[in-house]
Amino acid sequence: MEHFWQWFSGLFANWGVVWNNFDYLLVGAYPQGPLGGLAMSIVMAVIGIFGAFWIGLAAGLMRISKRPWLSWPALIYIEIIRGTPLLMVIFWFYFFAPLLMNQSVPETESAIAAFIVFTGAYIAEIVRAGVLAIPKGQMEAARGSGLSHTQAMVHIILPQALRNMIPSFVNQFVSLTKDTSLAMIINVNELTLAARHVYTRTMKAPMEIFLTIALLYFAICWVLTAFSRRLERSMARYQARTSHDR
Amino acid sequence: MPMIEIHNVNKWYGDFHVLKNINETVEKGEVLVICGPSGSGKSTLVRCVNRLEEIDQGEILIEGKNIHAKDQDINQLRAEIGIVFQQFNLYPHLTVLRNITLAPMKVKKIPRDEAEATALALLERVGIGNQAHKYPVELSGGQQQRVAIARALAMKPKIMLFDEPTSALDPEMINEVLNVMKDLAREGMTMLCVTHEMGFAREVADRVIFMDHGEILERGTPEHFFTSPQHERTKAFLKEIL
Ligand SMILES: Nc1ncnc2c1ncn2[C@@H]1O[C@H](COP(=O)(O)OP(=O)(O)OP(=O)(O)O)[C@@H](O)[C@H]1O
Numbered sequence A: 001m002e003h004f005w006q007w008f009s010g011l012f013a014n015w016g017v018v019w020n021n022f023d024y025l026l027v028g029a030y031p032q033g034p035l036g037g038l039a040m041s042i043v044m045a046v047i048g049i050f051g052a053f054w055i056g057l058a059a060g061l062m063r064i065s066k067r068p069w070l071s072w073p074a075l076i077y078i079e080i081i082r083g084t085p086l087l088m089v090i091f092w093f094y095f096f097a098p099l100l101m102n103q104s105v106p107e108t109e110s111a112i113a114a115f116i117v118f119t120g121a122y123i124a125e126i127v128r129a130g131v132l133a134i135p136k137g138q139m140e141a142a143r144g145s146g147l148s149h150t151q152a153m154v155h156i157i158l159p160q161a162l163r164n165m166i167p168s169f170v171n172q173f174v175s176l177t178k179d180t181s182l183a184m185i186i187n188v189n190e191l192t193l194a195a196r197h198v199y200t201r202t203m204k205a206p207m208e209i210f211l212t213i214a215l216l217y218f219a220i221c222w223v224l225t226a227f228s229r230r231l232e233r234s235m236a237r238y239q240a241r242t243s244h245d246r
Numbered sequence B: 001m002p003m004i005e006i007h008n009v010n011k012w013y014g015d016f017h018v019l020k021n022i023n024e025t026v027e028k029g030e031v032l033v034i035c036g037p038s039g040s041g042k043s044t045l046v047r048c049v050n051r052l053e054e055i056d057q058g059e060i061l062i063e064g065k066n067i068h069a070k071d072q073d074i075n076q077l078r079a080e081i082g083i084v085f086q087q088f089n090l091y092p093h094l095t096v097l098r099n100i101t102l103a104p105m106k107v108k109k110i111p112r113d114e115a116e117a118t119a120l121a122l123l124e125r126v127g128i129g130n131q132a133h134k135y136p137v138e139l140s141g142g143q144q145q146r147v148a149i150a151r152a153l154a155m156k157p158k159i160m161l162f163d164e165p166t167s168a169l170d171p172e173m174i175n176e177v178l179n180v181m182k183d184l185a186r187e188g189m190t191m192l193c194v195t196h197e198m199g200f201a202r203e204v205a206d207r208v209i210f211m212d213h214g215e216i217l218e219r220g221t222p223e224h225f226f227t228s229p230q231h232e233r234t235k236a237f238l239k240e241i242l
């Protein structure tokens, strides 16, 4: 019994390390210092997914174009990125961006650029598949009524395709949220690096600290996945109803 | 001047000769019914008339204008030719009203309230005036096809193309669509109809053509076509569908 209490109070004390540094894990030194921790992870993931959406939309549409000068660059971009580990892309941007731009680029910005370019390639494939999944009759009806190809895309094809793609986008967002932890390698103060800071500063309670951040990642991804499931269910309903229309 | 003139049209899909030396003239207000077995090129021919398909040889004139000319504005052309498909092809993410007003607003730049007024009048005319705010999936097949016809009419076309508009419908819904088409024919619309509805052909067609293997094998008035077909294959085909 005595042993148990010793062990238990020790555990309690160690959770205290987490508790005392919880704000640092959540927001870094903010508002006195720079933003960091979980907030930084989320900021990078959100900016990353929005940037990747536009790049992926453009690349995905270029990829299905009949014009080779549009489809080839998109194909090369997509295939190169999909065959490269994210860590490598992070290094490219970290080492080459300053050389290219002839000035220093902050780590956070170069990490976000890497996330955008990396995730964009996957979104491009989602967009391509989504557009190709729309029945051909939709484009024919639209063109047949006098709409231009672009108008048909904007008003008929993309609204349907993008709606069907929402669950896949959420999945990419979940992946990206976890992958932001790789940015610690170039010293971006996101959640994983913040945890390491706390540990090196206190030299205590590694288990508790890393368990806490694992739970934080899990909580975010779980909420997003649950949201995605719900969307998928309502999408399934929408599709079941529209399949009648083909 | 004839509404549609088709001169010596040939078309290939790779090695496959899908349209063989097609010649046909359709006057303004005429209703031409095209029939023939599956794969004979009926849809392809109709789709060449609004350039959903390109042709390899020959020319198609609409009111004397060569529509397969390089400098033809394809969207301008299609705005004047309505097309109705077997599978309806309504836009599932838009309401019935938006399905109908989209092209007039985007292609002809008609203001929304005017486009909506026209759409509502057209829905009334095809007998579903009370369905404007529903989505296509909430309608029956026959109602959806009538929306598709209203959608095509909203562009005030000179010509209407129908590609087997009743083939995907349950039997009890066929007549509601045919009746709309008959009204259109009587109002003087120029129509090209791919259909096997011989009752419709008898009642409103001015002429019937029979296609087989990419050729027009037989042509004539419905009277001639049904009572004294010349070609063996026409007779065999008629025996099968009547
Ligand atoms: N895009 C295409 N590429 C290659 N072959 C095609 C293409 N579209 C149609 N075909 C072929 O051309 C032929 C004529 O097709 P079409 O759709 O015009 O026939 P149809 O008379 O309308 O037949 P159905 O009554 O089945 O609708 C068919 O054998 C078809 O397989």
Ligand SMILES: [Mg+2]
Binding pocket: B042, B043, B044, B163, B164
């Ligand atoms: Mg056909």
